[in-house]
Amino acid sequence: MQESVLQQHLYKLVLADIINPVNDQLASYYKDGAMLLKRSKSKSSSGFYVDRVGKRLDLIKLVKDSECEILDFRGKLVVPTFVDTHFHWVQDDVCLMPKDNLLQWLKKYTWPSESKFKNKEYTKLKSKLFAKKLLSVGTTAGAVYCSIHQHTVLASAKEFVGDFIFGNVLMTMNSPDYLLQTESDAIASVRELSSKLKKRYALTPRFAPTTSPSVMKMSGKMAKRNGSFIQTHLSETINEIEYVLSIYSSFAKFKKVLTYTEIYDRCGLVTDRTIFGHGIHLSDKELKLLSKKGASIAHCPTSNGPIDEFGLGSGLFDFEKCNANKVAWALASDIGGGPFLSMIDVMNSFVYQNKRAKVKSATYVMALNRATNAGAKILKIKRTGNFKRLNWANFVVIDDIFSGRGSDSGEKRLEAAFKTNSGIKARKKTENVILKTFYKGNCLFGRDNG
Ligand code: GUN
Ligand code: ZN
Numbered sequence: 001m002q003e004s005v006l007q008q009h010l011y012k013l014v015l016a017d018i019i020n021p022v023n024d025q026l027a028s029y030y031k032d033g034a035m036l037l038k039r040s041k042s043k044s045s046s047g048f049y050v051d052r053v054g055k056r057l058d059l060i061k062l063v064k065d066s067e068c069e070i071l072d073f074r075g076k077l078v079v080p081t082f083v084d085t086h087f088h089w090v091q092d093d094v095c096l097m098p099k100d101n102l103l104q105w106l107k108k109y110t111w112p113s114e115s116k117f118k119n120k121e122y123t124k125l126k127s128k129l130f131a132k133k134l135l136s137v138g139t140t141a142g143a144v145y146c147s148i149h150q151h152t153v154l155a156s157a158k159e160f161v162g163d164f165i166f167g168n169v170l171m172t173m174n175s176p177d178y179l180l181q182t183e184s185d186a187i188a189s190v191r192e193l194s195s196k197l198k199k200r201y202a203l204t205p206r207f208a209p210t211t212s213p214s215v216m217k218m219s220g221k222m223a224k225r226n227g228s229f230i231q232t233h234l235s236e237t238i239n240e241i242e243y244v245l246s247i248y249s250s251f252a253k254f255k256k257v258l259t260y261t262e263i264y265d266r267c268g269l270v271t272d273r274t275i276f277g278h279g280i281h282l283s284d285k286e287l288k289l290l291s292k293k294g295a296s297i298a299h300c301p302t303s304n305g306p307i308d309e310f311g312l313g314s315g316l317f318d319f320e321k322c323n324a325n326k327v328a329w330a331l332a333s334d335i336g337g338g339p340f341l342s343m344i345d346v347m348n349s350f351v352y353q354n355k356r357a358k359v360k361s362a363t364y365v366m367a368l369n370r371a372t373n374a375g376a377k378i379l380k381i382k383r384t385g386n387f388k389r390l391n392w393a394n395f396v397v398i399d400d401i402f403s404g405r406g407s408d409s410g411e412k413r414l415e416a417a418f419k420t421n422s423g424i425k426a427r428k429k430t431e432n433v434i435l436k437t438f439y440k441g442n443c444l445f446g447r448d449n450g
Pocket of ligand 1: 106
């Protein structure tokens with residue numbers, strides 16, 4: 001008893017090289033740094049929050065040995081845990097399946113694989129494994145797509161540690177028999193889950209081709225009443241856009257609709273709690289509509305990347321145009337469209353693809369900001385995203401073995417820690433570079449060599 005009381009340190013002091021993302025242009029770099037964490041006294045939210053970040057030699061003077069646990073990661077890199085604003089946890093098995101194009105990949109591999117989640121035992125097992133995988137890649141927040149089955153929402157909401165929102169995809173038309181729902185079942189599932197999970201729920205029409213407009217309309221009202229989010233796919237590939245418009249042009253109420261975004265808008269789904277996945281081929285008019293309504297985009301570079309880079313070949317997201325139109329966006333893995341769950345692979349691909357296209361403003365500093373702060377803001381998660389005072393101490397420890405350690409620049413140090421070769425084997429390694437993941441100051445994942 002006595003011993004456990006003594007071990008309840010009031011402070012933890014993290015010693016490491018620390019990078020704190022501030023915005024797209026700035027990440028504060030504390031080489032030989034330290035971060036002082038303080039135990040929360042609140043009964044409703046236990047854990048440690050950030051008290052201050054600074055130089056090791058300054059902060060170490062502030063603590064008394066008796067009340068502070070030292071976490072010594074000197075020489076290693078510490079950054080905030082990641083926010084993945086769009087991923088399908090039920091697609092873990094199709095990430096590396098052949099991707100000729102989106103619609104074929106869905107029909108041939110993804111939908112059959114998602115149908116296995118009808119089985120509750122299978123779902124339970126897979127959700128436990130996926131929860132571990134999330135921690136092992138340092139992701140502790142995000143927006144989650146489940147299968148049509150309600151229990152996939154409940155299982156993942158129970159197992160995933162962190163700040164996630166969850167939604168069951170709705171499929172009431174143009175879907176295979178084994179995933180097709182009746183409209184009333186789909187609406188009932190939203191009524192039940194959104195009133196249960198409230199702000200942790202995301203109404204998730206899979207995309208306009210598979211979800212009837214009446215279902216989108218009615219369930220949208222329920223989501224709004226419960227303060228839930230809305231997430232769906234928008235303007236991912238050219239084939240998909242043509243397919244969507246061909247379907248909706250035959251619906252009397254949508255005859256005059258010219259764009260994909262307007263379809264969702266007519267159903268009341270373009271809101272300041274809506275996160276659209278992709279948005280690769282949006283017109284100026286569509287971007288203006290998103291901006292006016294305060295909707296956001298989850299940008300998934302690895303999923304959108306070329307087919308020979310294990311993506312779906314959707315194209316390059318124009319983040320500069322998105323910024324010019326004041327549409328919020330953040331990075332996402334879109335697993336299984338994206339091949340790897342690691343946000344390090346996502347950040348790398350974002351920088352690599354843009355540099356290749358001569359978009360020079362895409363940096364690692366920007367990528368980190370968009371994999372942390374930007375996602376937290378879009379998902380309205382409080383006290384997370386960076387190491388601002390009073391934010392929760394959510395961070396990863398990375399063992400970078402590259403040349404940038406001596407650098408004084410945050411950009412160089414991030415590049416050194418994250419950058420891999422472009423081949424599949426090298427990219428796969430990004431799933432193994434996190435040594436430890438801390439959530440609210442407690443270590444929830446550790447690799448042996450850490
Ligand atoms: N569009 C509709 N469903 C999906 C999906 O599961 N993945 C991707 N990338 N796009 C979609
Ligand atoms: Zn997706």
